[in-house]
Amino acid sequence: MDKLLRSNWFVKIIAFLLALMLYTVLSMEDQQQTSRNALFTSVSKNTQSVNGVEIVPYFDENKYVLTDMPRSVDVKLTGESNLLTKALKVDRRIEVYIDLTKLGPGTHTVPVKLKNVPDELEAEPSPKQVKVTLHQKQTRQIPVSIDLKNKTKLPEGYETGSVDFSPKTVYVTGPDEYINRIESVRATVDVSNAKDKVETRVPLRAYDSQGNLLDVLIDPKSVNVTVPISKPEKTVPLRINQKGDLPEGLTLAGISFDPKEVTLSGPSSTLDNINEISGVDVDLSKIKEDSTVDVDVPLPDGAESVSPKQVKVKVDVEKDTGSKTIKNVPIEIRGENSEQPASFVSPSDGKMDVTISGSKKAIEGLDASDITSYVDVNNLEPGEHTVTIHASNSKNLKMETEVSEAAISIKEPASETNGAEEPEQDNETSPKPDVNSTTKEDDGQKENPAVAKSKSEEKSDPNESQTEGEN
Incomplete structure (x- = not known):
């Protein structure tokens, strides 16, 4: 064993194995760190969709009018959360637009573009293209009309007067084909249940001959309207009606009254048929000397009110009759x-x-x-x-x-009279009756027509009958 430990080859092998182990450990740590960095990066990135972002169109507004353009699109933003928050809630500089500056009248499909998007963020609009129409621009001056709504719902007896409004004309701008179709520019005022004048400001709308609303620009957009609301009135004269007789020994020297006219209110259909009030009754049997009395003014059928309700009647009497x-x-x-x-x-x-x-x-x-x-x-x-x-x-x-x-x-109207005279002309050609055929009613004898005519005239002479009556 000692011999093996002293061997150079054994020592080299052990050293190699130790070095291999150390490399393996270090390599594994690098891979884990890379994985952790990749995981952190993927977690820190985020995607957010912003709905209803308004489209800004660029075109020559002095020459054209734009229609059929969608008002907004959706935008998807991708990037780090902090950058998204900064762009959407702090800077708010991202703009969605379409460029029509090089296009003329007609319908066009154009790309939706974005600007002011931070470099660190990715942005994508949805949809990526929109269809729009450019029209030649036209401006025209048109008179204003006022419509009164719910006139039948006014309180009973009330009517609308002459409507006053301002301005009387407005300028209307829009596509030439729309402007040429305009039949009227109108405002509507609701007068239901109104008992006093209506003062309001109402928006104006442009309509074609079929009553369809046209999408045009009106300047000014609204109009000031005043609608008088009142009961119809009519001033009529009074006529004194004497009742009863003065006490014996007195005679009427004269009657005067004030006012001599009163004002009636009510439906026009009723007032049109009233030309005077004749039922102002003065009872002379109660007068014993010169007197001034208050007399009620009667309210005619169908009228709603009379003003004043009483008149002062001065009665002058004398004994010399x-x-x-x-x-x-x-x-x-x-x-x-x-x-x-x-x-x-x-x-x-x-x-x-x-x-x-x-x-x-x-x-x-x-x-x-x-x-x-x-x-x-x-x-x-x-x-x-x-x-x-x-x-x-x-x-x-x-x-x-x-x-x-x-x-x-x-008499009948002239045309009817002429028609009635035609049969008389035909009678001229018919045989004339025998002048000797006139018969007396009392004895059946024939009588000369001239004598009969003379007698007839005597009976019908009003002057003679009047003279006889006087005699």
């Missing part, structure tokens, strides 16, 4: 249609006598110009009608008229 008859007061025909002229049948001259009672001082200066009398033929059909004569005097004194009704004849 008398009466005066004013003859031949003309009766006015109101509501006459020019195509259907109206005329009086009775009284034939369209005049009547009026007797006014009151103090001698009050009636002394009265004449026909102080009397207002008329008949209303509005909406009457052609033919003969009996209508009421309305009469009043300037001093509101007690008044009696010779007649209370008039017979009115309304």
Whole structure:
């Protein structure tokens, strides 16, 4: 054994084995370190997707309008976590864009590009290409229109007035084919349940003739609108209605009232048919001396309110009484249609006598110009009608008229009259009746037609009958 240990070969072999073991140990440590470094590197790298990154287009905005471009894309970033965090939350400089600066009108498929991406990071957009369309740019000035929505939902009796808005015109910019299709630029105002004027600012929209919304730029984008909301009103005169008689020994010297007009509110369809209020009743039986009384103003059917609700009526009385008859007061025909002229049948001259009672001082200066009398033929059909004569005097004194009704004849329109005359022309060619064939109604004997006509005129002479009545 000692001999073996002293052998040079034995020592060399042992030394070689020791060296081999040492190399093996060192080599294994290097491999483990490399593995650990590789593992650390793979763990420190990360991938993050950012959704909805806005695309920035570059093109000549003075000449073109861009359409059909997707608003955003997704971007996948790969790199160390700390670099990703810095790029996305600190720097925020990464930009997604498309370059159209060298392209003209038309539809193009272009690559999606990125810039300001740190060198240590890898970036990839999705999708990598997008399709866009460039249009020739056009600007046009167009008037603004306002639409009122839910007018039927206004409170009962309320209506909209004349709409005021500003601006009246706007500039519209967009693709030439869109601009040429514009039919109107409109704004809509909702007036449902409104009881007072509506003041608002509403956006504008452009529409084609089919009512389709067009994607164009409107400058300014909105309009100021004022919509008056109110109940329709109408001012009408009052007419005093005298009730009862003054106590014995008194006569009416005059009646005056204030105000002489009131304001009604309500639906237009109702107000259009109201021209005066005649039911302001003054009870003379309660008047014993000069008095001023408050009288209620009646609310006509269909109207919603009257203002004022009362009027002051001043009644002047005197003990010195008398009466005066004013003859031949003309009766006015109101509501006459020019195509259907109206005329009086009775009284034939369209005049009547009026007797006014009151103090001698009050009636002394009265004449026909102080009397207002008329008949209303509005909406009457052609033919003969009996209508009421309305009469009043300037001093509101007690008044009696010779007649209370008039017979009115309304002619057919000219075209219908011409048609009705044609049969009369045909009768001219028919055989004429025998002049000797006229028969008396009482004894059946023949009578001369001229004599019959004379008698007929005698019976129908209104002047003679009136004279007899007066005598």
